[in-house]
Amino acid sequence: MDYKYIEQLLERYWQCQTSVEEERILRDFFSQKEVPAHLQRYCALFAFEKNEEELHLGADFDRKILNRIEEPVVKARRNTIRFRLTPFYRAAAIVAVVLCLGLAAQHSFQNDTKQPGVSYNYAGYQDTYSDPQVALDQVSSALKTVSHGLRESGLHNVDSALVDGGNDDKM
Amino acid sequence: MLCFFVGMFLSLTVSAEKAQDFVSQLMSDLEEQYGVDDNDEYGCVTVSPSMMEKMLKMLQSKDVKNDEQIQRILPHVKSMRIFSATKHIDRYNTAATKLLNRNANSYKPFKASAEKNVDPCVWIRKSGSKVIEMIVLNRKENENFQVINITGDMNKAFVYELLKM
Amino acid sequence: MINFRDDVLPLKNRLYRLALRITLDTLDAEDIVQETLIRVWNMREDFDKIDSIEAFSLTICRNLALDHISRKESQNEQLDESYDTTPDVASTPLQALLLEDKRSWVMKLFNELPEKQRSVMQLRDIEGKSYREIAQVLGFTEEQVKVTLFRARQHIRQEFEKIDNYGL
Numbered sequence: 001m002d003y004k005y006i007e008q009l010l011e012r013y014w015q016c017q018t019s020v021e022e023e024r025i026l027r028d029f030f031s032q033k034e035v036p037a038h039l040q041r042y043c044a045l046f047a048f049e050k051n052e053e054e055l056h057l058g059a060d061f062d063r064k065i066l067n068r069i070e071e072p073v074v075k076a077r078r079n080t081i082r083f084r085l086t087p088f089y090r091a092a093a094i095v096a097v098v099l100c101l102g103l104a105a106q107h108s109f110q111n112d113t114k115q116p117g118v119s120y121n122y123a124g125y126q127d128t129y130s131d132p133q134v135a136l137d138q139v140s141s142a143l144k145t146v147s148h149g150l151r152e153s154g155l156h157n158v159d160s161a162l163v164d165g166g167n168d169d170k171m
Numbered sequence: 172m173l174c175f176f177v178g179m180f181l182s183l184t185v186s187a188e189k190a191q192d193f194v195s196q197l198m199s200d201l202e203e204q205y206g207v208d209d210n211d212e213y214g215c216v217t218v219s220p221s222m223m224e225k226m227l228k229m230l231q232s233k234d235v236k237n238d239e240q241i242q243r244i245l246p247h248v249k250s251m252r253i254f255s256a257t258k259h260i261d262r263y264n265t266a267a268t269k270l271l272n273r274n275a276n277s278y279k280p281f282k283a284s285a286e287k288n289v290d291p292c293v294w295i296r297k298s299g300s301k302v303i304e305m306i307v308l309n310r311k312e313n314e315n316f317q318v319i320n321i322t323g324d325m326n327k328a329f330v331y332e333l334l335k336m
Numbered sequence: 337m338i339n340f341r342d343d344v345l346p347l348k349n350r351l352y353r354l355a356l357r358i359t360l361d362t363l364d365a366e367d368i369v370q371e372t373l374i375r376v377w378n379m380r381e382d383f384d385k386i387d388s389i390e391a392f393s394l395t396i397c398r399n400l401a402l403d404h405i406s407r408k409e410s411q412n413e414q415l416d417e418s419y420d421t422t423p424d425v426a427s428t429p430l431q432a433l434l435l436e437d438k439r440s441w442v443m444k445l446f447n448e449l450p451e452k453q454r455s456v457m458q459l460r461d462i463e464g465k466s467y468r469e470i471a472q473v474l475g476f477t478e479e480q481v482k483v484t485l486f487r488a489r490q491h492i493r494q495e496f497e498k499i500d501n502y503g504l
Contacts, residue, residue, distance in 0.1 A: 014493050016486045020464050041499050045492065048442040052462045055356065056349040057366065065348075065370055069340050069377060118298040120322050121189040122250060125219040132225040135218050139226070140241060142253055142319045147336040149291035149307045151378065153281045239475040240399070334379070335395050 003036055010042070193278070193296075193306045194252040194320040197270055204266070213256035213263060220249050244332050249323035260316040267308055267318055278306065295325070302326065338380045344373055347390060350463060351397045357458040358401035360447055368404060372397040391472040398455060398473065405451075445495055453488035460485055 006029055012018045013026055029035070030046035129135040191199075194215060201208070218226075227245050230238050256263045271278045271294055281293035296304035302325040309317040323329075338344075351372055355365035376393045379386075386392050446457065452474070459465045459473060467478045474481065 014489050016482055016489060020460075020466060023461065024464065041496055044439060044442045045496065048439050048446070049461045051439070052353065052458075055353050057352050057369065061348065061366060061369070062345065065345070065373055066341070068370070068374065118190045118296075118303060120192055120250070120303075122220055124195070125217050125250065127219050127222045128216045129218075129222070132222065132229045135222050136226045136229070136241070138216055138253065139218055139223075139245075139248070139251055142251060143241075143244060143333060144336050145291055145309050145317070146293070146305065146307050146319055146321070147333040149289075149293045149309065150281070150330060150333055151375070152289045152291060153293050243475065335392070336399060 003039065006039065010039075192250070192252060192304065192320055192322055193270070194254045194318055197254060197267055197318065200266055200270060201263070205262075212258050213254060216251075216253040216255075218251040223248060223250065240332060240335065244329060247323050247325055247329040248321050250321070252320045254318040254320070256316045257314065260310065260314075263316050263318075264308070264310060271306070278304075281305075338383060340377055343383075343389075344377050344380075344393075347376075347393050348373065350390070351393060353462065354394060354455065354458055355397055355401045357447070357454055358398065358451060359405055364404055365401070368397060368400045371400055388469070388472060391469055394459070394473040395475070402451070445492060449488055449491065452484050453491070456481060456484045457488045 006026070009018060009022055009026055013023065018026070027046045027050050030039075030043045031050055035043055127135070129138070198213075198215065201213070223245060227242065230242050230245070254263075254267075277296050278294045279296075281295055291307050291309035294306040294308075295302045296306075303322060305319075305321045305325050307317075307319040309315075309319065311317070348369055351369045352365055355368040355372075356362060359365050359368065372393055375396055376389070383389060446454065449457065455474060456470060459470045460467075465473075467481045470476070470481045471478045476484070
């Protein structure tokens, strides 16, 4: 039997040139009973991989997680704030909005185009740590808290939260 | 009501080019109200833009495990300040919340119609369409109060990377 | 309508195997899978925005597992031996030849790879993922995935060739 094909596949496997399908062929080949002597030492590797594929969690896990998921969750009611303006205030509001838009347009034209809008004053910043590694540890830890906060906020409309500023106010 | 609108467009005529980050404002407020913090009841960790750059450079030069994610997140963060207190937690929590509410035209809760009792809770400040500041109030089991204050460019990519943390 | 049982729970085994490969502890791996599934489930309203739920879940799982082991390391805890149930594991290829169970030697070889190589081997050789999918999970470029995989396989190859040198 000519094992050249397998030997070529194996060489390509070590070079990471095999496809997923070809790797499957190798695993199947090496789990056979009749593997030639000069290739036998690789049986352990592919047999191990095939075996590991079969590790799984039991039904007990399902029961535990389903209990956790199906716990009743107290959901807060969505709060919506509505403004009802009387005709007078509505008119005043329209005038004010038009004026504001005009001023804002004027303001943005006058601004330095490199730095539009708000920028921060970092001049007074004094670093607490001089070692970047220590600073990084603090920053990483803080970012994890931020991550937790974002998850707690819920993710309905990440887009609108970022675009609209998360404001539900209706005029 | 009209005074409000007059005030609003008057404020627009003032060039607010250099703003103060939230924690700086909070600490000014606290000093005004309670005097200088002689007893070190609260602290503030500052990581400046230049330190952020040093951190990124350091990460890019070493091959430390699990750094790819932070390397994708850090470029969005210009600076970070972390205010923390272990005593008088209610006082600082109230001061921070008041400051947020007083500047409602700048600071908005992250999620639309956010449940304000969520902890930690996230607020953002925008300039045009960009989120330039993020404030997270974190109250850890009544033992510790923290305000994490980030400035930078917090876009959707930043949020999605953070969610994977 | 997204359903936990049909859409999220089926990810459990793949997540388990990755968590186990990283933590080398069955109980820790199980806890990590639970935590991952709950986090993913809590984000279900944004599933349409996520490219691949599986890749997303695997990323969260890996991050949780890495957090876990770094916390354990800082607490100077001994690595739990529960995953590796064979009492005498070979430390050299020669000893491996003497042992009936070569599989435990291969397992040790695998598990002693640096975490990134281990994770890439797990996702490629055991889970059969494409380079693109692995890159998504680990946050690498496809090129980086290939390089990492190459290093892992070369190391394994060298160890196997040592057996050969002892003469079979």
